[in-house]
Amino acid sequence: MTVEITSHDELRDLLGAAMPRAVAKERVVLHERDRQWLAASPFCLIATAGADGSCDVSPKGDPAGFVKVLDETTLAIPERPGNRRADGYRNILDNPHVGLIFLIPGRTDTLRINGRARLLRDAPYFDDMVVKGHRPILAIEVQVEQIFYHCSKAFLRSELWKPETWQPDVLPTRARLIKEVENTTESLADLERRYGPEYLNSLYAG
Numbered sequence: 609m610t611v612e613i614t615s616h617d618e619l620r621d622l623l624g625a626a627m628p629r630a631v632a633k634e635r636v637v638l639h640e641r642d643r644q645w646l647a648a649s650p651f652c653l654i655a656t657a658g659a660d661g662s663c664d665v666s667p668k669g670d671p672a673g674f675v676k677v678l679d680e681t682t683l684a685i686p687e688r689p690g691n692r693r694a695d696g697y698r699n700i701l702d703n704p705h706v707g708l709i710f711l712i713p714g715r716t717d718t719l720r721i722n723g724r725a726r727l728l729r730d731a732p733y734f735d736d737m738v739v740k741g742h743r744p745i746l747a748i749e750v751q752v753e754q755i756f757y758h759c760s761k762a763f764l765r766s767e768l769w770k771p772e773t774w775q776p777d778v779l780p781t782r783a784r785l786i787k788e789v790e791n792t793t794e795s796l797a798d799l800e801r802r803y804g805p806e807y808l809n810s811l812y813a814g
Contacts, residue, residue, distance in 0.1 A: 633756045633757065634754055634755070634756050635754075635755045635756065636681070636752065636753060636754065636755065637680045637681055637752070637755075638677060638680045638681065638683075638752060638755065639755075642719060642755060643677050645710060645712065645719045646673070646675050646677060646683065646710060646719070647672065647673040648672050648673070648712050649672060649673075649675065649710040649711060649712050649719070650669055650670065650671060650672040650673075650674065650712075650713070651667065651668070651669040651710070651711045651713075652667075652668050652669075652675065652685070652708055652709060652710045652711065653665055653666070653667055653668075653708070653709045653711075654666045654667075654668060654685070654696055654706055654707070654708055654748070655706065655707040655708075655709075656695075656696040656699035656700055656703070656705075656706055656707075656725075657699055657703055657705065658698065658699040658702050658703060659702035659703055662699075663699075664695040664696045664699055665696075666695070666696040668685055668687075670686065670688070670739055671739060674686060674737065674739070675710070676733055676736060676737055678733065678749070681751060681752045682749065682750065682751055682752065683721070683749075683750050683752065684728075684731070684733060684737070684747045684748065684749045684750070685708075685747060685748045685750070686734075686737040686739075686744030686746075686747050687744050687745050687746045687747060687748070688739075688742070688744065688745070688811070688812055689745065689810070689811075689812065689813065697727060697746075697748075700725050700726070700727055700748065701727065704724040704725050704726060705722070705723075705724060705725075706722070706723060706724070706725045706748070706750060707720070707721075707722050708720065708721045708722070708723075708750065709758070713769070714769050715763075715769075716760035716763035716764055716768075716769065717757055717758060717759060717760050717763075718757070718758045719755070719757055719758075720754075720755070720756055720757070720758050721750070721752055721754070721755050722752075722753055722754040722755075723750045723751050723752045723753040723754070724750070724751045724753060725748050725749065725750045725751075726748075726749050727746055727747075727748060727749075728746060728747045728748075728749055729745075729746050731747065731749075734747065739812060740811075740812050741812075742812040742813070781800070781803070782799075782803045783796060783799035783800040783802070783803045783804075784796065784799075786799055786803075787799055
């Protein structure tokens with residue numbers, strides 16, 4: 609039998625009261641340790657939602673420290689050439705609320721930041737976010753509203769950072785997946801060339 613949860617009261621009755629530490633850990637200003645975490649993080653996930661409620665989560669990655677801290681309540685995330693779908697960016701134009709999770713490889717805890725975002729096509733600090741000679745094509749500037757560190761349980765349960773559990777070959781290559789599941793006229797050979805060694809050369813050139 610399927611039993612749906614339809615109210616906040618039902619949910620709280622099921623889960624129980626939040627731990628005092630979990631409630632009290634929220635902050636609104638970046639601590640020096642947060643700055644150090646951001647300086648060490650090469651990867652983050654950005655969650656957005658459109659005006660109609662449709663959601664998107666987009667990965668962003670660059671050399672560690674790619675997110676620029678502008679002041680104690682503001683940070684900026686550079687954009688690099690991608691697939692140009694712009695799902696998350698269109699959501700931000702409709703609804704500025706964003707949720708960010710910053711990872712450090714090997715760490716089982718994460719830094720979470722929620723806030724309000726705006727899109728910038730240029731700013732004086734863009735010159736500080738050049739990678740391999742390429743300036744960002746735009747940036748997400750986030751006004752911080754909530755900061756906290758998230759516990760390790762999900763990473764420990766999944767054994768995410770244990771190489772002995774990794775199975776990268778459990779599915780076909782990226783090129784084969786595209787050929788099998790996407791509507792494309794490109795040949796498998798063309799796709800394998802695109803997503804082979806030369807793919808690394810296009811990371812910043814577009």
